[in-house]
Amino acid sequence: MNKYLIVFILFLSTSLFSEKFNIEEFSNPAKYNWENMEDRCKARDDLDSRQKLLQIYKLNKQQIIRNMIKSAFAPGWGHYSSHDYTKGHAFIASEIVLFGTSYYFYNQAMDDYHNYEDSHYIGDIKQLYLDANSNYKYSQLFFSLGAVVWMYTIYDSISATQEYNQNLWNDLSKKLHSQRVLITPTSITVRF
Amino acid sequence: MRYIILITLILFTISCSLDRTNPLDPLVSGTNAPNEVTNITIVTTENNTIIISWNSVNTVDGYYIYRSQSYDGLYELITPEGIDSSVSTYEDDGVTIPGNFYWYKMSAYILIDGKILEGYRSEPKTWN
Numbered sequence: 001m002n003k004y005l006i007v008f009i010l011f012l013s014t015s016l017f018s019e020k021f022n023i024e025e026f027s028n029p030a031k032y033n034w035e036n037m038e039d040r041c042k043a044r045d046d047l048d049s050r051q052k053l054l055q056i057y058k059l060n061k062q063q064i065i066r067n068m069i070k071s072a073f074a075p076g077w078g079h080y081s082s083h084d085y086t087k088g089h090a091f092i093a094s095e096i097v098l099f100g101t102s103y104y105f106y107n108q109a110m111d112d113y114h115n116y117e118d119s120h121y122i123g124d125i126k127q128l129y130l131d132a133n134s135n136y137k138y139s140q141l142f143f144s145l146g147a148v149v150w151m152y153t154i155y156d157s158i159s160a161t162q163e164y165n166q167n168l169w170n171d172l173s174k175k176l177h178s179q180r181v182l183i184t185p186t187s188i189t190v191r192f
Numbered sequence: 193m194r195y196i197i198l199i200t201l202i203l204f205t206i207s208c209s210l211d212r213t214n215p216l217d218p219l220v221s222g223t224n225a226p227n228e229v230t231n232i233t234i235v236t237t238e239n240n241t242i243i244i245s246w247n248s249v250n251t252v253d254g255y256y257i258y259r260s261q262s263y264d265g266l267y268e269l270i271t272p273e274g275i276d277s278s279v280s281t282y283e284d285d286g287v288t289i290p291g292n293f294y295w296y297k298m299s300a301y302i303l304i305d306g307k308i309l310e311g312y313r314s315e316p317k318t319w320n
Binding site (some may be wrong): 058059109113116119120121122123125132136137140148172 | 198208209210212213214216217220227299307308309310311312313
């Protein structure tokens with residue numbers, strides 16, 4: 001019983017001490033620098049256009065995670081999606097070069113290694129093993145570099161996407177503010 | 193931190209090596225390759241053949257002889273079956289002299305589980 005009494009007192013005290021919501025102050029147009037009805041309409045149009053801008057932005061913006069997955073699947077793809085073609089070309093080209101070189105050295109290593117396995121002359125056994133191992137290490141080195149560049153591509157696709165989204169927003173804002181005549185289904189707005 | 197990860201990754205990958213799988217590899221079999229054949233002497237005979245003699249090498253199973261018409265040319269194995277380890281001379285009758293000049297290389301071999309491991313080949317030799 002005491003519990004309910006305490007809760008009731010607390011409820012009463014909160015309503016007593018809480019600030020009263022002032023509907024008149026809230027609805028005072030002067031607060032928003034609206035001198036007249038025209039100002040109100042302008043503000044409303046501005047809000048509408050901003051909402052439209054936001055909708056267009058939401059429709060066209062790139063998702064970071066999606067571009068990261070694209071880059072993880074094929075290096076540079078995320079950058080191509082973000083319209084960063086220079087980096088996309090650079091990443092895909094460097095991956096082709098690094099993995100291609102790694103594959104070349106791996107093939108050389110395997111050729112030498114198979115010859116080593118079949119060799120019965122001590123000079124060949126020693127030399128072919130050294131050659132095979134050396135080529136194998138080069139292959140591993142280029143493969144590692146390729147993997148590092150690939151990881152960096154995934155990481156860099158984050159900033160590329162952010163940059164794309166920022167540019168998209170800037171372009172949309174610029175377009176909106178440079179548009180002198182705005183025709184919508186319900187109104188025609190002319191800016192001077 | 194990025195560089196540390198990069199260097200660690202590179203060091204890790206280049207530290208990987210291929211396995212030694214050739215059973216004739218001394219590091220696999222634990223058997224040393226035969227020593228080089230020494231004291232190789234080459235003489236021509238009146239019958240237009242060439243006799244090659246050498247010092248026997250201990251604990252080998254046989255010898256190979258290679259021949260070429262130039263010092264640094266391609267040396268052809270003229271004893272594919274090998275020469276028995278108890279022999280220390282060989283008569284080469286597959287030559288045409290006078291008019292040609294021949295260079296010889298020799299090596300010794302041992303058998304490891306029925307497979308031949310050939311030791312280092314000697315420097316090219318010819319008659320004086």
